[in-house]
Amino acid sequence: MNREIRNKxxxxxxxxxxxxxxxxxxxxxxxxxxxxVQAGFSKIDWNFxxxxxxxxxxxxxxxxxxxxxxxxxxxxxxxxxxxxxxxxIFFEEYAPKNSLTRILEINLTNLAGVPSVIxxxxxxxxxxxxxxxxxxxxxxxxTLSLLILPIVIVATREALRAVPQSIRQxxxxxxxxxxxxIWHQILPASAxxxxxxVILALSRAVGEAAPVIVIGALAYVPFVAxxxxxxxxxxxxxxxxxxxxxDPEFIxxxxxxxxxxxxxxxxxxxxxxxxxxxxxxxxxx
Amino acid sequence: MSQNExxxxxxxxxxxxxVKLEAIGAHVYYDDNHVLKDINMIVRxxxxxxxxxxxxxxxxxxxxxxNRMNDYIDSFQLSGQVLIDxxxxxxxxxxxxxxxxxxxxxxxxxxxxxxxxxxxxxxxxRIRGISKKTELEGIVEDAxxxxxxxxxxxxxxxxxxxxxxxxxxxRLCIARVLAVKPTVLLMDEPAxxxxxxxxxxIEELINVLKEQYTILIVTHNMQQASRISDKTAFFYxxxxxxxxxxxxxxxxxxKDLTERYITGRFG
Numbered sequence: 001m002n003r004e005i006r007n008k009x010x011x012x013x014x015x016x017x018x019x020x021x022x023x024x025x026x027x028x029x030x031x032x033x034x035x036x037v038q039a040g041f042s043k044i045d046w047n048f049x050x051x052x053x054x055x056x057x058x059x060x061x062x063x064x065x066x067x068x069x070x071x072x073x074x075x076x077x078x079x080x081x082x083x084x085x086x087x088x089i090f091f092e093e094y095a096p097k098n099s100l101t102r103i104l105e106i107n108l109t110n111l112a113g114v115p116s117v118i119x120x121x122x123x124x125x126x127x128x129x130x131x132x133x134x135x136x137x138x139x140x141x142x143t144l145s146l147l148i149l150p151i152v153i154v155a156t157r158e159a160l161r162a163v164p165q166s167i168r169q170x171x172x173x174x175x176x177x178x179x180x181x182i183w184h185q186i187l188p189a190s191a192x193x194x195x196x197x198v199i200l201a202l203s204r205a206v207g208e209a210a211p212v213i214v215i216g217a218l219a220y221v222p223f224v225a226x227x228x229x230x231x232x233x234x235x236x237x238x239x240x241x242x243x244x245x246x247d248p249e250f251i252x253x254x255x256x257x258x259x260x261x262x263x264x265x266x267x268x269x270x271x272x273x274x275x276x277x278x279x280x281x282x283x284x285x
Numbered sequence: 286m287s288q289n290e291x292x293x294x295x296x297x298x299x300x301x302x303x304v305k306l307e308a309i310g311a312h313v314y315y316d317d318n319h320v321l322k323d324i325n326m327i328v329r330x331x332x333x334x335x336x337x338x339x340x341x342x343x344x345x346x347x348x349x350x351x352n353r354m355n356d357y358i359d360s361f362q363l364s365g366q367v368l369i370d371x372x373x374x375x376x377x378x379x380x381x382x383x384x385x386x387x388x389x390x391x392x393x394x395x396x397x398x399x400x401x402x403x404x405x406x407x408x409x410x411r412i413r414g415i416s417k418k419t420e421l422e423g424i425v426e427d428a429x430x431x432x433x434x435x436x437x438x439x440x441x442x443x444x445x446x447x448x449x450x451x452x453x454x455x456r457l458c459i460a461r462v463l464a465v466k467p468t469v470l471l472m473d474e475p476a477x478x479x480x481x482x483x484x485x486x487i488e489e490l491i492n493v494l495k496e497q498y499t500i501l502i503v504t505h506n507m508q509q510a511s512r513i514s515d516k517t518a519f520f521y522x523x524x525x526x527x528x529x530x531x532x533x534x535x536x537x538x539x540k541d542l543t544e545r546y547i548t549g550r551f552g
Binding site: 164167172174 | 462
């Protein structure tokens with residue numbers, strides 16, 4: 001085979017491989033979603049959304065699960081955002097460039113790679129046992145905050161770095177202190193990027209099952225949590241619980257639960273995409 | 286001979302004015318790099334002084350000595366004294382934020398904040414605790430009028446500053462500085478990123494501002510320096526080569542190096 005033909009074959013071959021790879025993921029997800037919707041969509045009604053858990057598939061609802069997920073979402077946001085954004089501000093705006101901060105940075109990147117179940121074990125030991133929070137919403141949210149912290153920090157640092165130095169210079173030259181510069185200029189200018197990262201991180205937290213199972217969240221919680229110290233369950237646990245049951249009727253419930261969970265995460269991701277788009281349009285330096 | 290006379294008469298009016306800025310034996314190092322060498326210079330109140338010289342000659346570093354913007358460069362080291370109103374601004378007890386209220390700066394590239402026109406001008410007052418709307422409105426209007434931008438933006442104060450043209454943005458940056466009522470203006474090639482019409486407007490503005498402010502301006506544009514400045518300082522390789530009345534520098538420079546630079550034979 002002469003060289004020209006060989007190159008052409010490779011050219012076409014790689015093109016086909018690329019198209020195949022792209023569509024493989026998309027098609028698999030499309031198949032998955034359509035089968036889930038087929039199996040579970042008819043199950044979603046008012047009773048299902050407002051029903052308490054039950055050992056009868058017919059009566060079982062996901063009220064406690066989705067309210068638990070919303071609790072976790074809100075509490076993780078309250079705990080995780082200030083800590084994560086604060087750490088990012090320290091790294092970008094305050095930290096001196098020395099070996100200590102470099103070690104901290106490397107550790108931070110490592111944290112992002114720690115499996116979520118390990119965070120669960122940390123949360124169990126630290127929050128549930130040492131801080132005596134029990135298997136409460138608060139313990140769950142603290143654990144998930146730790147889990148999303150590296151993501152929030154990395155996204156926030158990127159957003160802060162995107163603010164041009166000329167803005168900082170202008171602010172300092174006006175006699176603003178470092179804190180005033182961060183509060184009045186840098187944070188507003190990077191808010192879109194920070195929000196995008198934070199929302200993606202939160203959507204990850206909402207979807208996690210392993211760490212919350214490890215800290216002892218229950219599958220059967222017959223009441224809606226009223227305070228952060230109440231026991232709780234979340235959608236992924238409820239889904240996991242239903243999937244493991246032999247009765248095929250529960251599979252329908254699980255499918256319906258998946259639809260609700262996916263709706264929440266897709267909604268969050270959609271907001272993130274929208275914010276990123278708005279932010280990129282607004283911030284043309 | 287007539288040049289000699291004019292220079293004498295110039296000095297006469299010049300000396301009547303108060304000394305505003307002063308550098309005494311100023312040396313600046315960035316690590317081992319000796320970027321300013323023994324600079325001694327006096328700038329009098331309500332004058333425009335142009336700093337000229339080839340890139341890397343230290344003129345921008347010199348400019349930034351007066352609002353301590355070099356402090357952000359880790360390796361920056363200064364010896365000698367830099368005085369404003371006879372006060373050493375590098376003394377330990379000097380409040381840098383207050384210093385910069387008194388010494389405003391306009392940068393080469395217009396750098397408005399990504400906020401509304403109004404908030405850009407109000408920023409300097411906001412960070413100093415003024416938040417009353419009527420008070421801010423008055424300050425913003427005055428500053429925009431002083432920067433000859435008011436008529437162009439008065440109907441769209443809430444629009445983003447980044448929607449303005451380059452020349453308008455630069456005048457907005459000047460208005461932002463004027464709003465905190467400084468007495469000294471440092472300008473680092475304020476018109477180099479602008480087209481000729483916008484440049485002319487800025488120059489016109491600078492000429493008016495001279496009545497109330499002491500202005501130091503870095504420029505690469507010889508015509509600009511000769512058009513707007515009272516005195517011109519020529520820097521070369523970290524040294525202040527010549528510092529005279531602008532007329533003298535451009536018509537009858539004492540040093541050969543100065544003449545070669547302003548006639549464009551090097552640099």
